[in-house]
Amino acid sequence: MATDFKSIPIIDISPLVAKCDDPKRVQDPDVLEVVGQLDQACREAGFFYVKGHGIPDSLIKDVKNVSHKFFDLPYEEKMKIKLSPAAGYRGYQRIGENITKGIPDMHEAIDCYREITPGMYGALGRVIEGVNQWPHDPPYIKVLMEEYISFCTDLSRKIVFPNTNGQNAPENDIGCGAHTDYGLVTLVNQDDGITALQVRNQSGEWISAPPIPGTFVCNIGDMLKIWSNGIYDSTLHRVINSSPKYRVCVAYFYEPNFDAAVEPLDVCKEKTGGIKKFGKAVYGEHLASKLETNFV
């Protein structure tokens, strides 16, 4: 359970980024300071901003610009890469297609995942088999996004691994209803100038996470809650864009492998009274259950 946090901390992770390949990093005081800050943020809010992350600012801007270009296209053009169960839930979803707690979300999106060849994970993987559906227009979107994904994967590894040691709006303005994310950690790259993402604290207040240039908003997913035996929680969040402007968010989800069996780590169990609070979860089953109910 998140605490009664009123704001979301900003953490400069540059020491961690600089020393990530140094075998002696675990003794480095600057690295330990960052790890301590991450640990505290994960316990208190499950949400934090990171700066000093090393991903080029130009790339962070370019992926948002190319997303605006795609979503500006006519509906018929976007539907050429329509998401479907047969496409492994990859591709374009129209406004109102994704459902959260029974209510259609007022957002449109392109979803993509690591590509899964037929049979790669046997029966377990069937729901997610497929290749990503990239727009044909703008043509450079695939290369740009793949470069971005590769940077985000490296950054998420750096963040996760040391650590495991509003205002009311009408219903149709809810871009995305209250939910937790499914994996380990999410990196949110949102448009400047619009405050829409909100995070729920223990008292049930919604705390805004406005865009801060040069940072990512990071939040914990359901699998990190299990690994940490509940020391960290996956915090509820939602998106309400009350501004008249169209907003894009390029969200990167760092997740376990599809066939990974996730259970509380011994080191975390010891810190929480020796009792395992969660059973084993196969990540692919968790993801599949979400995908199969998100688009009914």
Ligand SMILES: N=C(N)NCCCC[C@H](N)C(=O)O
């Ligand atoms: N582009 C995507 N897929 N992001 C939005 C996820 C929305 C939450 C989901 N309906 C749930 O209830 O978990």
Ligand SMILES: O=C(O)CCC(=O)C(=O)O
């Ligand atoms: O739009 C945002 O800022 C966050 C979106 C989100 O929570 C999600 O896609 O899981």
Ligand SMILES: [Fe+2]
């Ligand atoms: Fe989310």
